[in-house]
Amino acid sequence: DAKTTQPPSMDCAEGRAANLPCNHSTISGNEYVYWYRQIHSQGPQYIIHGLKNNETNEMASLIITEDRKSSTLILPHATLRDTAVYYCIVSNAGGTSYGKLTFGQGTILTVHP
Amino acid sequence: DAGVTQSPTHLIKTRGQQVTLRCSPKSGHDTVSWYQQALGQGPQFIFQYYEEEERQRGNFPDRFSGHQFPNYSSELNVNALLLGDSALYLCASSWLDSGNTIYFGEGSWLTVV
Numbered sequence: 305d306a307k308t309t310q311p312p313s314m315d316c317a318e319g320r321a322a323n324l325p326c327n328h329s330t331i332s333g334n335e336y337v338y339w340y341r342q343i344h345s346q347g348p349q350y351i352i353h354g355l356k357n358n359e360t361n362e363m364a365s366l367i368i369t370e371d372r373k374s375s376t377l378i379l380p381h382a383t384l385r386d387t388a389v390y391y392c393i394v395s396n397a398g399g400t401s402y403g404k405l406t407f408g409q410g411t412i413l414t415v416h417p
Numbered sequence: 418d419a420g421v422t423q424s425p426t427h428l429i430k431t432r433g434q435q436v437t438l439r440c441s442p443k444s445g446h447d448t449v450s451w452y453q454q455a456l457g458q459g460p461q462f463i464f465q466y467y468e469e470e471e472r473q474r475g476n477f478p479d480r481f482s483g484h485q486f487p488n489y490s491s492e493l494n495v496n497a498l499l500l501g502d503s504a505l506y507l508c509a510s511s512w513l514d515s516g517n518t519i520y521f522g523e524g525s526w527l528t529v530v
Binding site for chain 1: 421450452459460461462465473475505507509518519520521522523524
């Protein structure tokens with residue numbers, strides 16, 4: 305699986321948009337970009353994933369650049385409950401990777417009042 | 418619709434003992450993966466089961482073994498426990514198909530003393 309690079313930490317004011325970047329310059333054509341978050345002592349929570357088109361769901365938006373070498377997770381109106389570690393993962397999570405996700409260190413997002 | 422469920426939530430074992438952790442996948446999912454998360458680290462892939470067979474394995478010793486049952490539930494067994502096996506053990510489930518969402522349970526906290 306391709307490796308990802310994320311900033312170790314970011315801050316955001318409550319109510320503002322949180323934009324979390326991720327670089328994945330070695331991504332291959334059949335690899336998806338997944339975002340998960342993990343609140344202390346809980347299991348990782350799925351946020352969103354995409355292949356090459358931008359995606360939006362009730363939690364967030366995922367913007368993938370045209371060359372697919374980077375992406376941005378957008379939380380449109382951050383709340384204190386969004387404080388967590390955010391993981392960007394690229395994986396062909398089916399197929400030959402058989403559901404394997406390779407987690408890096410992630411970005412610690414702190415939302416301030 | 419129940420998500421991924423794991424048991425027990427917490428347990429304490431002595432060095433040299435054996436432990437069995439259990440996982441029920443999300444309804445409709447046929448694939449189960451196990452991860453180990455040491456304190457302060459991201460989850461590390463242990464192995465994945467599909468059709469009752471181990472399909473892919475991470476860099477873990479043979480002391481770590483598993484099983485998948487016909488109802489898709491799974492067990493993780495760890496023999497000859499070491500202090501370093503103390504961690505959060507996470508179960509994840511999905512369909513075996515590229516790009517599908519992988520959901521995690523809340524994990525089982527194992528402390529080896």
